[in-house]
Amino acid sequence: MQHTDNYHDRLSAYYQHARANGYAIPAFNFNDMWQLLAIQRAAQQEKAPVLAAATGSVIKAIGMGITAAMGRWGMEDQPGFFLHLDHSKKVEECQAAVDAGFASVMIDGSALPLEENIAMTRAVVAYAHPRGVFVEGELGRLGGREEDVSGGAALVQIEDVQRYVNETGVDSLAVAIGNAHGFYKAAPVLDFKRLEEVGQVVSIPLVLHGGTGIPEDQLRQAIRLGMNKVNVGTLLHHAYLQGLRTALNEAPDSYDVKAAFGQAIQPVIAVVCQSIHRVGANGRLEGLLALP
Ligand code: 13P
Numbered sequence: 691m692q693h694t695d696n697y698h699d700r701l702s703a704y705y706q707h708a709r710a711n712g713y714a715i716p717a718f719n720f721n722d723m724w725q726l727l728a729i730q731r732a733a734q735q736e737k738a739p740v741l742a743a744a745t746g747s748v749i750k751a752i753g754m755g756i757t758a759a760m761g762r763w764g765m766e767d768q769p770g771f772f773l774h775l776d777h778s779k780k781v782e783e784c785q786a787a788v789d790a791g792f793a794s795v796m797i798d799g800s801a802l803p804l805e806e807n808i809a810m811t812r813a814v815v816a817y818a819h820p821r822g823v824f825v826e827g828e829l830g831r832l833g834g835r836e837e838d839v840s841g842g843a844a845l846v847q848i849e850d851v852q853r854y855v856n857e858t859g860v861d862s863l864a865v866a867i868g869n870a871h872g873f874y875k876a877a878p879v880l881d882f883k884r885l886e887e888v889g890q891v892v893s894i895p896l897v898l899h900g901g902t903g904i905p906e907d908q909l910r911q912a913i914r915l916g917m918n919k920v921n922v923g924t925l926l927h928h929a930y931l932q933g934l935r936t937a938l939n940e941a942p943d944s945y946d947v948k949a950a951f952g953q954a955i956q957p958v959i960a961v962v963c964q965s966i967h968r969v970g971a972n973g974r975l976e977g978l979l980a981l982p
Pocket of ligand 1: 719
């Protein structure tokens with residue numbers, strides 16, 4: 691599909707604004723139309739830029755066509771709303787997402803040897819950039835469960851950072867500094883010294899994955915040190931399914947689907963609004979839309 695907008699340039703300018711003004715742009719994971727709607731409504735309410743992020747497993751479950759169509763609707767309806775592909779392990783999947791109209795894609799070769807991660811990321815950048823799409827990469831391995839994989843964590847190695855960024859031309863970089871996906875069993879202790887070292891060797895926006903449950907003081911410190919995108923997923927999924935259980939329990943004989951899901955997304959809207967505030971993205975849209 692032909693992109694009518696240069697998402698790459700717009701997102702780059704948005705992240706620069708976030709860095710200059712000390713906040714982060716949040717990315718929220720969605721599985722279906724109701725979760726996407728919750729993200730869009732919260733962003734509208736908070737006048738905030740957001741990314742709505744789909745993983746490959748969501749695309750596998752419901753299809754690329756419908757995933758992209760929902761996201762494209764969000765981008766048409768709400769300024770400052772971007773559709774993002776989260777944690778793709780495949781170059782072809784990133785290319786398909788670019789073709790389907792995604793604004794931003796993440797190629798995650800972090801589990802591979804550096805050479806292979808570089809080669810994959812380069813291939814995605816070569817496809818995405820001429821089509822106006824933004825590319826995120828990753829170095830280091832997060833703890834916790836990610837997609838269908840759970841494995842050991844590994845902190846980002848500083849000596850890899852400059853080489854990876856220079857050789858790939860990637861636009862933003864997720865780095866593992868003690869963060870993990872899912873609910874933390876004990877409060878995480880982020881390695882700020884390492885994050886500072888990353889910031890000393892590259893100036894592209896950094897990305898903090900595993901945003902669910904990171905204490906606010908650490909979140910603020912991470913943002914100050916260059917984490918200008920913060921990902922939140924588990925919190926929304928938990929709120930959604932809890933909300934759905936409550937709705938179904940409260941009206942066990944109802945067959946009004948839209949009433950049940952409409953009720954279920956209310957706690958999702960609440961946690962998205964809360965997360966927008968935690969990263970300081972509320973009320974930022976006006977300033978962003980005024981950018982040249
Ligand atoms: P959480 O599910 O821990 O919030 O992490 C989300 C994430 O990092 C998606 O890439």
